[in-house]
Amino acid sequence: MDAPQRPDAISSFAADLHIGNSLSRKKEPFEPISAPYVGMYVCGPTVYSNVHLGNVRTFLTFDIVYRYLIHLGYKVRYVRNITDVGHLTGDSDDGEDKIGKKARLENIEPMEIVQRYTNDFHDVMRIFNILPPSIEPTATGHIVEQIDMISKIIENGYGYEANGSVYFNVRKFAESHDYGALSGRRIDELQSQTRALDGQDEKRDPIDFALWKKADESHLMRWPSPWSVGFPGWHLECSVMSTKYLGQSFDIHGGGMDLKFPHHECEIAQNVGANGKADPVRYWIHGNMLTVNGRKMSKSEGNGFTPDELITGNHKLLEKGYSPMTVRFFMLQGHYAGTLDFSNPALQAAEKGLERLMTSWRLLEKLKPVAEGGSADPAPDVDAIIARAYAAMNDDFNTPILIAVLYDAVKVVNSVAAGRMALDEKGISTLHHLFDRFAKDILGLQHEDVGDGGDDRTDGLMEVLCTLRAEAKSNQDWATADLIRNRLAEMGVNIKDGKDGASWTFD
RNA sequence: GGUCUGGUGGCCGAGUGGCUAGGCUCAGCUCUGCAAAAGCUGCUACAGCGGUUCGAAUCCGCUCCAGACCUCCA
Numbered sequence: 001m002d003a004p005q006r007p008d009a010i011s012s013f014a015a016d017l018h019i020g021n022s023l024s025r026k027k028e029p030f031e032p033i034s035a036p037y038v039g040m041y042v043c044g045p046t047v048y049s050n051v052h053l054g055n056v057r058t059f060l061t062f063d064i065v066y067r068y069l070i071h072l073g074y075k076v077r078y079v080r081n082i083t084d085v086g087h088l089t090g091d092s093d094d095g096e097d098k099i100g101k102k103a104r105l106e107n108i109e110p111m112e113i114v115q116r117y118t119n120d121f122h123d124v125m126r127i128f129n130i131l132p133p134s135i136e137p138t139a140t141g142h143i144v145e146q147i148d149m150i151s152k153i154i155e156n157g158y159g160y161e162a163n164g165s166v167y168f169n170v171r172k173f174a175e176s177h178d179y180g181a182l183s184g185r186r187i188d189e190l191q192s193q194t195r196a197l198d199g200q201d202e203k204r205d206p207i208d209f210a211l212w213k214k215a216d217e218s219h220l221m222r223w224p225s226p227w228s229v230g231f232p233g234w235h236l237e238c239s240v241m242s243t244k245y246l247g248q249s250f251d252i253h254g255g256g257m258d259l260k261f262p263h264h265e266c267e268i269a270q271n272v273g274a275n276g277k278a279d280p281v282r283y284w285i286h287g288n289m290l291t292v293n294g295r296k297m298s299k300s301e302g303n304g305f306t307p308d309e310l311i312t313g314n315h316k317l318l319e320k321g322y323s324p325m326t327v328r329f330f331m332l333q334g335h336y337a338g339t340l341d342f343s344n345p346a347l348q349a350a351e352k353g354l355e356r357l358m359t360s361w362r363l364l365e366k367l368k369p370v371a372e373g374g375s376a377d378p379a380p381d382v383d384a385i386i387a388r389a390y391a392a393m394n395d396d397f398n399t400p401i402l403i404a405v406l407y408d409a410v411k412v413v414n415s416v417a418a419g420r421m422a423l424d425e426k427g428i429s430t431l432h433h434l435f436d437r438f439a440k441d442i443l444g445l446q447h448e449d450v451g452d453g454g455d456d457r458t459d460g461l462m463e464v465l466c467t468l469r470a471e472a473k474s475n476q477d478w479a480t481a482d483l484i485r486n487r488l489a490e491m492g493v494n495i496k497d498g499k500d501g502a503s504w505t506f507d
Numbered sequence: 508g509g510u511c512u513g514g515u516g517g518c519c520g521a522g523u524g525g526c527u528a529g530g531c532u533c534a535g536c537u538c539u540g541c542a543a544a545a546g547c548u549g550c551u552a553c554a555g556c557g558g559u560u561c562g563a564a565u566c567c568g569c570u571c572c573a574g575a576c577c578u579c580c581a
Contacts, residue, residue, distance in 0.1 A: 022511095025511095165579090167579095180510090183510065183511075183576080183577090184509095184510050184511060185509080185510055185511095185576095185577075186509085186510085206578090207578085208578095209578060209579075210578090210579050213579070213580090234578090234579080235578090257511085257512080257575065258575065258576065259576095260510095260511080260575095261510080261511090261576060261577065261578080262576090262577080262578045263578085265578095266578080288512075288513095288575085289512095289574080289575065291574070291575095294573065294574065295574075296574070296575065330519090333519075333520065333521090333530070334519085334520060334521085335520085338512080338513070338520085338521095339512075339513070339574065339575085340519090340520085341520095343518085343519075345518055345519070345531080345532085346518070346519045346520085346531085347519095348531075349518070349519060349520095349530060349531035349532080350519080350530075350531080352530080352531060352532095353529090353530045353531065354530095356530085356544095357530095359544085360545095398521080398522095400520065400521050400522095400528085400529070400530095401521065401522085401528070403521095403529070403530080404521075404528055404530080405528095405529090406529095407529060407530075408529090411545095411546085414544085414545055414546075415545085415546070417545080418538090418544095418545060418546070420545090420546070473540080476540070478540060478541075481540085481541095482540095482541080485542085485543090494543070495543085496543065496544050496545085497539075497543080503544095505544090
């Protein structure tokens with residue numbers, strides 16, 4: 001897994017980068033707080049089960065952001081947390097800690113759960129060629145800092161203790177701050193929307209959220225604090241770890257659309273409530289959901305695929321298996337801010353489209369420049385293609401447009417290979433640059449064939465076979481020519497007859 | 508009910524005032540011993556209704572439809 005090549009200085013193209021900011025709901029020019037450094041925080045997974053493709057889409061979105069910022073020359077510190085405590089089951093069952101519950105069900109240590117699914121998460125990230133972040137902190141590794149932040153929030157008057165638990169006083173905070181600015185919610189509406197208080201509730205107001213929860217001995221994961229033995233609230237870890245590693249104000253905060261409320265709204269309140277600094281995050285980026293037959297992919301719907309099911313095709317909703325690169329490409333053909341529907345025809349279209357792109361990319365390696373002094377007519381304008389590639393990425397990371405631009409390059413490569421167009425040395429090297437930087441570094445596309453082809457010996461063997469076949473063809477010995485072609489095809493080697501002899505590709 | 512997204516051709520999916528994606532599919536053609544690949548051409552749409560404008564898929568209003576979110580032991 002290769003990180004993008006980072007230039008020594010910030011690219012001149014960086015000045016045109018615009019980011020769709022979910023806080024302002026506008027596309028804004030990207031101006032880092034202290035260039036060349038960029039701080040980016042993304043909410044990572046809660047490691048109590050296998051990740052599914054919907055999760056993958058979110059992390060892929062920020063992989064593209066990360067890769068492009070690096071490509072532009074920024075020194076990015078990318079922090080993506082692992083939630084290993086505090087995320088409660090929010091639905092109708094019991095509101096237990098998700099990890100604690102799983103540990104109890106399987107009768108093992110919570111940390112075994114955490115380790116197992118963290119490993120799984122990393123494996124999945126790897127097969128989709130998603131780069132690891134600079135720092136991957138865990139909630140349990142930052143209990144001390146979380147307690148410290150709670151204390152600050154209480155000191156500042158925005159938190160209160162009730163029976164050993166601590167809550168954030170939303171109404172108090174909203175007196176002087178715009179709670180709801182990110183999600184567009186108003187606290188009066190929230191108030192009326194919230195389910196009725198039951199008499200046991202320790203919260204002063206139903207819209208308050210927990211910073212610390214007291215826990216009895218049946219809880220597997222609990223820590224001492226000034227208020228009680230218990231555990232931190234889910235929203236707290238992200239505030240704590242982003243502040244610790246990126247500062248009280250930082251550039252980019254990302255996550256899935258479904259985290260906008262309450263999670264991110266609460267994060268802002270906590271950061272501001274503890275640090276007193278308004279606007280802790282400059283640019284909020286939210287990746288949209290992956291749907292299946294129009295429904296959000298989720299475990300409870302039974303419409304989530306694990307990577308294994310995806311690759312083998314062993315799932316009732318899959319007609320066949322698809323490679324991770326196919327899925328990566330498929331996801332990048334849609335913009336991150338829109339929903340994307342996962343379907344078999346769409347996947348098959350992506351598979352074929354990717355194959356055409358990759359075949360052309362391989363063909364580029366063998367392209368010969370037009371001879372010195374020879375005319376390159378008609379000569380395609382490859383510099384314009386590069387400019388359009390940057391324009392696409394600068395427009396809020398518009399990968400679908402970038403892919404469309406790459407297909408223009410595909411057309412050029414194929415035309416040159418077929419002798420219909422000509423390129424000089426410089427033109428060819430520009431195309432190399434386009435594919436290496438945009439397809440490989442930024443989109444993270446890579447050839448999936450492993451081990452076969454590419455080395456000198458294979459090339460030599462192929463040359464011999466092609467020469468023999470060319471000889472057979474010139475003798476009109478079609479039987480021999482077809483035998484060579486067919487036997488190679490059985491092995492996954494495809495011969496293509498062009499104007500200047502045959503070329504070959506591997507499946 | 509509230510908040511937020513969206514509704515684009517056979518399918519997927521860009522595009523936010525005039526030029527205008529791209530991929531896949533289908534049909535025809537070129538090339539070709541045949542095939543594959545590649546290239547060319549065609550099929551060419553913006554949920555509905557009204558408004559603004561010289562001009563709207565794009566802006567405004569309304570309607571219809573779809574999805575997400577609405578929080579801690581509800």
